[in-house]
Amino acid sequence: MKASELDKIFDDNxxxxxxxxxxxxxxxxxxxxxxxxxxxxxxxxxSLDKEAKHVGVxxxxxxKMWLAEKLQxxxxxxxxx
Numbered sequence: 001m002k003a004s005e006l007d008k009i010f011d012d013n014x015x016x017x018x019x020x021x022x023x024x025x026x027x028x029x030x031x032x033x034x035x036x037x038x039x040x041x042x043x044x045x046x047s048l049d050k051e052a053k054h055v056g057v058x059x060x061x062x063x064k065m066w067l068a069e070k071l072q073x074x075x076x077x078x079x080x081x
Contacts, residue, residue, distance in 0.1 A: 001020060010017050040048070045059070052062045 006017060006020060009015060009020075048059045048062055052059045055062070057065075
């Protein structure tokens, strides 16, 4: 299939263009997990555990979610400057 044909399919929303690609070996850049160790004061761990229980996820998920939100906010702010 020519690129122009694929562009037309995409532009016209005729079908899912991913069907035309081999996605079995796709790797996200910088998405592989990297283990880090961090020490928190006990009051912070208790607060994290309380929030994790409240939203029904693990402590690690809460930390990842909050860090991701903060980093995205910083990136958005930096891009606007």
